[in-house]
Amino acid sequence: MTFARDHRIDFFRGLALIFIFWDHVPHNPLGQITPRNFGFSDAAEIFVFLAGYAAVLAYGKILQRDGYLIACVKILRRAWVLYVVHIFLLAMLMGIVFFANSHVETRDLVEEMGMHHFITNPQQALVDELLLRFKPNLMDPLPLYIVLLAGLPLVLPLLMRKALAVVAVSLTVYLLAPWFGWNLAAIKDGVWYFNPVVWQLLFVLGGAAAIHGQRPRLPDTRPLWRRPLFVSALAYVVVTGVITVSWRWPQIHDAAMPGWLSNLIYPISKTDLSPVRLLHFLALAYVTAKLLPDTGWTQHWLARQSCRMGRYSLEIFCLGVLLAPLADMLNALTDDAFAMQVFTALVGAGLMVVLGVWLDFNKRLSRVPLVVAA
Numbered sequence: 001m002t003f004a005r006d007h008r009i010d011f012f013r014g015l016a017l018i019f020i021f022w023d024h025v026p027h028n029p030l031g032q033i034t035p036r037n038f039g040f041s042d043a044a045e046i047f048v049f050l051a052g053y054a055a056v057l058a059y060g061k062i063l064q065r066d067g068y069l070i071a072c073v074k075i076l077r078r079a080w081v082l083y084v085v086h087i088f089l090l091a092m093l094m095g096i097v098f099f100a101n102s103h104v105e106t107r108d109l110v111e112e113m114g115m116h117h118f119i120t121n122p123q124q125a126l127v128d129e130l131l132l133r134f135k136p137n138l139m140d141p142l143p144l145y146i147v148l149l150a151g152l153p154l155v156l157p158l159l160m161r162k163a164l165a166v167v168a169v170s171l172t173v174y175l176l177a178p179w180f181g182w183n184l185a186a187i188k189d190g191v192w193y194f195n196p197v198v199w200q201l202l203f204v205l206g207g208a209a210a211i212h213g214q215r216p217r218l219p220d221t222r223p224l225w226r227r228p229l230f231v232s233a234l235a236y237v238v239v240t241g242v243i244t245v246s247w248r249w250p251q252i253h254d255a256a257m258p259g260w261l262s263n264l265i266y267p268i269s270k271t272d273l274s275p276v277r278l279l280h281f282l283a284l285a286y287v288t289a290k291l292l293p294d295t296g297w298t299q300h301w302l303a304r305q306s307c308r309m310g311r312y313s314l315e316i317f318c319l320g321v322l323l324a325p326l327a328d329m330l331n332a333l334t335d336d337a338f339a340m341q342v343f344t345a346l347v348g349a350g351l352m353v354v355l356g357v358w359l360d361f362n363k364r365l366s367r368v369p370l371v372v373a374a
Helices: 007-024 029-033 043-066 068-103 116-120 122-130 141-150 152-161 163-180 196-214 228-246 250-256 259-265 275-291 301-311 313-333 338-367
Strands: none
Touching: 007 029, 007 043, 007 301, 007 313, 007 338, 029 338, 043 068, 043 141, 043 152, 043 196, 043 275, 068 122, 068 141, 068 152, 068 313, 116 122, 141 152, 141 196, 152 163, 152 196, 163 196, 196 275, 228 250, 228 275, 301 313, 301 338, 313 338
16 A cells, blocks of 8 residues: 555645634634634544544554554654653743733633643642643643554554454444543543543544545546535535524524424534534535545645645644734733734734744755765
């Protein structure tokens, strides 16, 4: 099996990172155009699914070329790097939040970020941080990715040989977890906001999609509107989009929503990745993949910037986490003026693009051979 890179993966990873940043800044007007406002899923599903896709592409190639042991070592080494980054990122985030809180009198940013545990019990908070139990707001995706990546050596060989069997087992665990209350512990007898026992399904599905995409298959020449799966997926995306938009007008939503349907879909849990959320993301991903095939559009200038961010997703994600409280501080200092909110959102996204450019340039620079003058 030959693993070829699909540039759309990098593009949508980069776009998801911008969406995550905008969603993390309270009252941000540009946060109104992110996926969470037009469907049951949001940028978190995009991030986890594509993380599984990219991980299987990268480490599946290593597994084929160098063997299982080398692949395991490289996967676990990457997980360790992510763990160390998580520790340093949390320390930097706390410093920024404490600084921002000292300049904002109208709100308690420390409370909003869930950092009072560190103030009231710093020794226990340090232990919880090392055990991935202490996760302030904005930090949840990274520990989830660490756990999922650390578990990849257990499933990667089977996934490459029997992808459907691995997906079936993963789906079974996903369905059983809410019934039995399977989750990892967090501070104060809590649980992880992103339950890794259920979110692993999305990671595995991303890996299975990567493997499926590398296999040769006959092209479907039928128009999209004549393909039942595409039509069904598009209909689900449209219907859930209408329902989500109707949440802005509770009276209209309550009057139009049949009781049986309301009982069926609510509550839509993000922690346990409700089936309607999962189905919405899968439908959205399928429709997007069919409407935007990899025909070269990712080579346009704007698309290349998003692709570049997607290739350095860890660094860009960390920058977005650190920029969000700073943007929130500046917005609060101007009483959340609309112009300032738009300005901080655009500047933050611009800084993420600049970091991607710098990282790409630095990588290419390191590949240039040094020429020593005689």
